[in-house]
Amino acid sequence: MAIIVNRKKLNFWERLYLPVVIGGLKVTGRHLFRTLFCGKAVTMEYPEQKWTVPTGYRGAPYLVKDQDGDTKCVSCQLCEFVCPPKAIRITPPGDSGQPADRANAEKMPLEFEINMLRCIYCGFCQEVCPEEAIFLQKDYSLTATSRAELIYNKEKLLSLGGIAPGIQKWKHKLEEAKAQENFSVKL
Amino acid sequence: MDWNFIIFSVVKVAVVFGVLMTMVAYSVMAERKIAAWIQDRPGPNRVAPPFVKYIPVLGPFLTRIGFFQPLADGLKSFLKEDFTPGGVKKIYFWLAPAVAVVPALMTVAVIPFGSVMGSQKMVIADLNVGILYTFGIVSLGVYGIVLAGYAANSKFPFLGGIRASAQMISYEIAMGMSVIPVLLIAGNLNLSGIITWQATHGWLICYAPISFVIFIVSALAETNRTPFDFAEAEQELAGGYNVEYSSMKFAMFPMGEYAAMLASAGMMVTLFFGGWTLPFWCLDQPAHSLGMGLAHILVFIAKMLFFMVVFIWIRWMVPRFRYDQLMDLGWRRFLPLALANILITAIALWIWS
Numbered sequence: 001m002a003i004i005v006n007r008k009k010l011n012f013w014e015r016l017y018l019p020v021v022i023g024g025l026k027v028t029g030r031h032l033f034r035t036l037f038c039g040k041a042v043t044m045e046y047p048e049q050k051w052t053v054p055t056g057y058r059g060a061p062y063l064v065k066d067q068d069g070d071t072k073c074v075s076c077q078l079c080e081f082v083c084p085p086k087a088i089r090i091t092p093p094g095d096s097g098q099p100a101d102r103a104n105a106e107k108m109p110l111e112f113e114i115n116m117l118r119c120i121y122c123g124f125c126q127e128v129c130p131e132e133a134i135f136l137q138k139d140y141s142l143t144a145t146s147r148a149e150l151i152y153n154k155e156k157l158l159s160l161g162g163i164a165p166g167i168q169k170w171k172h173k174l175e176e177a178k179a180q181e182n183f184s185v186k187l
Numbered sequence: 188m189d190w191n192f193i194i195f196s197v198v199k200v201a202v203v204f205g206v207l208m209t210m211v212a213y214s215v216m217a218e219r220k221i222a223a224w225i226q227d228r229p230g231p232n233r234v235a236p237p238f239v240k241y242i243p244v245l246g247p248f249l250t251r252i253g254f255f256q257p258l259a260d261g262l263k264s265f266l267k268e269d270f271t272p273g274g275v276k277k278i279y280f281w282l283a284p285a286v287a288v289v290p291a292l293m294t295v296a297v298i299p300f301g302s303v304m305g306s307q308k309m310v311i312a313d314l315n316v317g318i319l320y321t322f323g324i325v326s327l328g329v330y331g332i333v334l335a336g337y338a339a340n341s342k343f344p345f346l347g348g349i350r351a352s353a354q355m356i357s358y359e360i361a362m363g364m365s366v367i368p369v370l371l372i373a374g375n376l377n378l379s380g381i382i383t384w385q386a387t388h389g390w391l392i393c394y395a396p397i398s399f400v401i402f403i404v405s406a407l408a409e410t411n412r413t414p415f416d417f418a419e420a421e422q423e424l425a426g427g428y429n430v431e432y433s434s435m436k437f438a439m440f441p442m443g444e445y446a447a448m449l450a451s452a453g454m455m456v457t458l459f460f461g462g463w464t465l466p467f468w469c470l471d472q473p474a475h476s477l478g479m480g481l482a483h484i485l486v487f488i489a490k491m492l493f494f495m496v497v498f499i500w501i502r503w504m505v506p507r508f509r510y511d512q513l514m515d516l517g518w519r520r521f522l523p524l525a526l527a528n529i530l531i532t533a534i535a536l537w538i539w540s
Contacts, residue, residue, distance in 0.1 A: 018400070021501075021504075021505065024504040024505065025500060025501070025504055027504070028225045028500060028503055028504040029500065031224070031225050031226070031227055032221065032224040032225045032500075034227075035223075035224040035225075035227050035228070035229075036224050040227065041224075041227055041228055041229045042227045042228070043227075043228045043229050045229065045232075
């Protein structure tokens with residue numbers, strides 16, 4: 001079915017085209033004036049003005065500590081396994097490795113590296129982590145002068161990650177175990 | 188030969204060329220800045236040589252308005268690789284940028300940019316057939332574009348060249364016709380003569396407004412400016428006639444375009460807005476002192492810059508025409524209108540005199 005659009009017949013003044021041109025000049029002139037004298041430019045001048053990162057933003061993944069300042073990561077290597085671009089590399093402590101920071105935790109990684117050049121900020125590591133030890137944070141502008149500098153090690157990741165207070169699963173387990181031991185049962 | 192004449196002419200040519208080229212560079216800057224402001228952006232505001240940041244207030248201000256951007260742009264053009272693609276017709280390929288720039292510069296020769304300084308008239312060549320010369324030279328400008336399109340031996344530049352030639356035949360006649368009432372009223376082909384007439388009788392825009400409208404639209408077409416920039420329609424032709432060019436040869440085309448814009452702004456000022464005269468502060472008489480001569484030149488440049496801003500302003504407002512629409516406009520609207528305008532002006536002059 002053909003649709004017939006009724007076009008308004010233009011009168012002489014409208015067909016001259018000039019009034020429309022002048023109208024357009026007024027609009028653009030207004031924008032020019034506002035940008036120039038009222039400072040209404042919409043551009044964010046990036047290095048000086050920074051963007052407010054919204055909550056839920058997926059920036060660079062960093063390791064976090066718990067509220068007692070202990071490393072949360074237990075070197076389970078799930079994140080290393082799930083990482084699609086293979087950006088994470090974990091060196092586990094081994095048989096005679098250093099014990100974990102936290103009491104009752106089995107182990108913690110000897111080394112934990114994230115290659116930020118490989119990372120795709122997908123958030124799988126955060127999703128898979130059973131210890132809530134790695135979070136995608138708000139950093140979006142990682143710069144360095146060499147490729148090696150962008151491979152972040154455990155120390156750097158922990159210092160950048162900061163502290164993420166949460167349920168201290170192991171601590172509760174420990175307290176429970178202690179409570180169990182001290183439970184006075186009269187036989 | 189008169190040595191005085193030769194020396195002064197050479198000096199005038201050199202100074203006018205220098206000033207014109209500077210104005211071309213800063214027109215590009217103005218184009219980018221005004222485009223940015225119209226589109227709610229700040230525009231280029233970063234480029235500055237390192238020492239500038241030590242100048243207290245002026246330095247940041249100049250950086251902010253992009254004062255040093257043309258220097259960086261020019262330097263970049265010079266340093267880029269001057270690449271000649273394999274399939275081009277070499278001679279025309281090298282000739283085209285020059286052909287695009289030279290006519291625009293030659294037009295400026297007859298435009299009186301000031302009254303007198305000392306005993307020198309402030310015009311490079313005070314021709315008695317100034318307007319005819321201008322129209323003759325200006326229409327050569329299109330050959331640069333057509334030649335560039337042809338020499339590139341590639342489809343998009345070729346289409347750009349074809350469009351440019353189609354465009355030229357449609358506006359050129361209307362443009363020529365539009366100026367005839369001005370000549371009838373002023374009774375003179377000499378541009379200095381026209382300015383002198385305007386100094387006593389008032390600006391010609393009041394006598395021939397229709398001529399002015401046709402002239403400004405044709406000037407936009409002649410300088411390849413948007414609404415009529417078919418020859419370099421980026422969206423349709425991937426850049427148009429200058430696709431195959433790089434480095435300084437590419438930069439010659441915008442240079443030619445902006446020089447042509449300045450020249451046609453100068454023509455508009457001369458023909459319709461009283462050239463270097465202003466109807467007050469005694470600025471409508473030839474200068475008696477160097478200061479007044481300089482004031483006249485500044486008045487002329489100020490008027491010219493006003494028209495440059497209008498050109499740029501129009502560019503960032505109007506969408507591009509189709510090129511059959513321009514031909515329709517040129518042949519079926521402006522040509523009859525210009526002819527009627529001539530007739531009416533002639534009859535009016537006949538009755539009133």
